[in-house]
Amino acid sequence: MTGIRRSHLQVIWLLLGGLATTEVGQVTGFTVRWIEKLIHRWNAEGLAGLGDRRRGNPGKRPLLDAAGQAALAALLEGPAPDGGLWNGRKVAEWMSGYLGHRVDPKLALAYLHRLDFTLQRPRPRHAKAADAASGADFKNVWPAPSARGF
Secondary structure, three states: OOHHHHHHHHHHHHHHOOOOHHHHHHHHOOOHHHHHHHHHHHHHHHHHHOOOOOOOOOOOOOOOOHHHHHHHHHHHOOOOOOOOOOOHHHHHHHHHHHHOOOOOHHHHHHHHHHOOOOOOOOOOOOOOOOOHHHHHOOOOOOOOOOOOOO
């Protein structure tokens, strides 16, 4: 028996023992609303209605199904419509047209990350950066260690 089911059974046991829901809430730490929900689950399903139900909850279905994600991945292989780099705003525009409703750019950026897409740009070079020859003058050169080891 899990700890959650055990605490739910304690609530039912206390209620069957004659305590009011507010008293049961003070003893167990549950709110009155949650205790009422447990009562409804107990009356409808018995012991099977108690316990942790999160494991069976698949969550919200993704906005893009497998075909949509494959289409987006194929689209990202090419250049963006304006010839620049893909970003959350541009993907949101494509997803909005594909799905038929507005998609937030933050959600589109999450799909870019889900597909392991990252912007690959070269690092910018400083306009006044030194060339390799003059940079060698400032390179740290440590002296060779002595025979004593320090």
